[in-house]
Amino acid sequence: GENVEQHPSTLSVQEGDSAVIKCTYSDSASNYFPWYKQELGKGPQLIIDIRSNVGEKKDQRIAVTLNKTAKHFSLHITETQPEDSAVYFCATGIRAGGTSYGKLTFGQGTILTVHP
């Protein structure tokens, strides 16, 4: 089955700096790559996602890049703010056929702390 490795496990940055979180995956059939932000005591919130036919996607301060050949994808957060502090999870998914998508496989999570 799919295996997703996420690094680093913790990341501490100063406000205004950039933060980068990387994930590698094992199953070349994976074709959907979302990123989630989870605040303490809450459920994960989808912040950005990318499909395998796209190499990069950006939404304001957040961007995701995908390297299908190397089987890794990264989350980039620019101009970090204290409210960006949370746990971030990457995930992979596979379109199972037709319009059916299967389950997501999650990375181990990264605790991001942005210091004012």
Place this chain on the structure above:
Amino acid sequence: GAVVSQHPSWVICKSGTSVKIECRSLDFQATTMFWYRQFPKQSLMLMATSNEGSKATYEQGVEKDKFLINHASLTLSTLTVTSAHPEDSSFYICSARFRGREKLFFGSGTQLSVL
């Protein structure tokens, strides 16, 4: 994004009792719902997948008789932890997906504490 409502947000119960957690998709029809369990500072562990109108598919190692899942309608799925014990204490999270779409939306989670 789509809204998935989960209730209760926290529950404390005595050992041996059963607890029901509800997960509702408020603005879309969720053809597939997933239930996860999360321990402190760990990732999400998939427990089961439920499709509307059919039996849930449980992940290996998850006791289906202990964690009863019902997905009777396109907007509601429930997880019942039967005969709960302290080791069942955890953060339970549901998620929902609309047919043909890859995006998965999560509920706010339920913290279960079994005394």
